[in-house]
Amino acid sequence: MKSGTKQATEKRFLNPTRQSAQATAFSEKLGARIVGQDTAVQGMSDLYQIFLAGMNPQHRPIGTMLFLGPTGAGKTRVVEAAAEVLFGNAYAMVKIDCAEFQHSHEIAKLIGSPPGYLGHRETQPLLTQENLNRMHTDEQKLTIVLFDEIEKASDSLWQLLLGILDKATLTLGDNRRVDFSKTIVVMTSNLGAREMTELISGGIGFTSGQGNNKRVVVEQLDQHMERTAVEAARRKFSPEFMNRIDKIVVFRSLQENHLRQILDLELRAVQERVMAAGTKFMFECSNGAKERLLDEGLDTRYGARHLKRSVERLLVSPLSNLVASDQIEFGDLIYVDVEGEQLTFEKRSAGPVLSDFEEVVDQKESEALPYTNVRIPVRHVRMIQLPIGLCTIS
Numbered sequence: 559m560k561s562g563t564k565q566a567t568e569k570r571f572l573n574p575t576r577q578s579a580q581a582t583a584f585s586e587k588l589g590a591r592i593v594g595q596d597t598a599v600q601g602m603s604d605l606y607q608i609f610l611a612g613m614n615p616q617h618r619p620i621g622t623m624l625f626l627g628p629t630g631a632g633k634t635r636v637v638e639a640a641a642e643v644l645f646g647n648a649y650a651m652v653k654i655d656c657a658e659f660q661h662s663h664e665i666a667k668l669i670g671s672p673p674g675y676l677g678h679r680e681t682q683p684l685l686t687q688e689n690l691n692r693m694h695t696d697e698q699k700l701t702i703v704l705f706d707e708i709e710k711a712s713d714s715l716w717q718l719l720l721g722i723l724d725k726a727t728l729t730l731g732d733n734r735r736v737d738f739s740k741t742i743v744v745m746t747s748n749l750g751a752r753e754m755t756e757l758i759s760g761g762i763g764f765t766s767g768q769g770n771n772k773r774v775v776v777e778q779l780d781q782h783m784e785r786t787a788v789e790a791a792r793r794k795f796s797p798e799f800m801n802r803i804d805k806i807v808v809f810r811s812l813q814e815n816h817l818r819q820i821l822d823l824e825l826r827a828v829q830e831r832v833m834a835a836g837t838k839f840m841f842e843c844s845n846g847a848k849e850r851l852l853d854e855g856l857d858t859r860y861g862a863r864h865l866k867r868s869v870e871r872l873l874v875s876p877l878s879n880l881v882a883s884d885q886i887e888f889g890d891l892i893y894v895d896v897e898g899e900q901l902t903f904e905k906r907s908a909g910p911v912l913s914d915f916e917e918v919v920d921q922k923e924s925e926a927l928p929y930t931n932v933r934i935p936v937r938h939v940r941m942i943q944l945p946i947g948l949c950t951i952s
């Protein structure tokens with residue numbers, strides 16, 4: 559009897575930070591694609607968890623986020639990567655490049671023209687319910703909507719945006735209503751980017767220090783950047799807009815260690831491109847070759863953008879030449895090294911692995927390579943992964 563009373567009064571605390579397995583898997587997969595922007599990854603995962611639990615506020619989108627921060631830091635990429643994880647395709651979202659809607663008349667491309675207007679029937683507006691629901695499945699009725707570079711939007715686009723954020727509805731030119739309550743709305747802006755670039759350039763002098771000192775300076779730099787970005791946004795955007803946003807994430811400046819990891823992701827992406835092309839081959843980069851790519855692409859003012867250019871110029875371009883001139887053939891393994899400033903490309907025999915690969919290329923059965931849409935013959939998944947693994951996240 560006594561123990562029964564004890565049981566009845568015993569407090570049972572729950573763990574409100576524990577996420578579901580599905581949300582955890584989402585956040586892990588997103589985290590594997592995004593380097594150094596944990597707050598943004600967490601923000602996306604939180605919204606996904608709200609969606610899964612069906613706890614989104616009524617008559618509002620599931621969640622709204624504003625991504626601020628320096629150029630090339632991953633603002634757009636986080637949203638693309640989320641679409642990739644959820645729908646298997648980085649473009650499986652409704653993306654509005656606000657720069658394309660700087661004039662009020664261009665809004666017709668988004669919502670269509672009123673009946674009777676010239677071109678009413680020809681215009682296929684972007685923001686229809688059908689387009690929004692395009693990615694829905696029976697299990698998952700969710701759409702990601704990205705308004706990229708919102709500082710470039712016209713006043714009329716602002717009006718649309720306010721309605722979407724506030725009531726999750728939009729009225730099309732022909733008066734049809736579009737419901738945004740099943741959407742995650744992300745807006746990006748690099749407002750304050752110039753000041754941030756100056757801060758990063760100034761900060762680089764300090765950040766060349768070592769260890770703890772360097773970490774402290776980088777933290778200070780990030781805090782300073784955060785203030786700069788949010789102040790710039792408050793100056794430009796109206797309070798009614800800022801108050802409708804659930805979460806503002808300021809992306810941090812990417813440092814050398816981040817760019818190193820991004821290089822691995824980029825090399826992997828190049829390998830995936832190769833696997834999707836006609837002449838499928840594998841390549842492996844030596845540490846020296848990676849250092850050379852980093853050397854050329856390391857400019858923290860431009861985030862990963864500079865690095866991507868260096869990969870295209872020093873690696874993709876010569877590989878394309880080698881394929882086009884038949885020096886690389888189907889099934890080859892190419893070893894990329896460095897000599898002086900130049901990357902060198904050596905054909906290495908991969909023995910039975912590659913001849914096996916060639917043998918079964920026509921097989922119907924196929925399996926997706928991890929994190930991609932590329933499908934390869936089932937029997938060879940293990941073999942193919944071997945060289946790709948050499949270029950994966952370390």
Ligand SMILES: Nc1ncnc2c1ncn2[C@@H]1O[C@H](COP(=O)(O)OP(=O)(O)OP(=O)(O)O)[C@@H](O)[C@H]1O
Binds near residue numbers: 591627628747748863
């Ligand atoms: N944090 C990151 N993790 C992984 N890849 C990244 C990251 N940041 C940038 N990249 C790579 O660099 C490319 C450019 O980044 P992204 O387009 O996201 O920049 P952004 O922050 O949107 O810049 P902008 O303000 O100029 O639009 C991405 O497509 C991706 O390949």
Ligand SMILES: [Mg+2]
Binds near residue numbers: 633634706
């Ligand atoms: Mg962007």
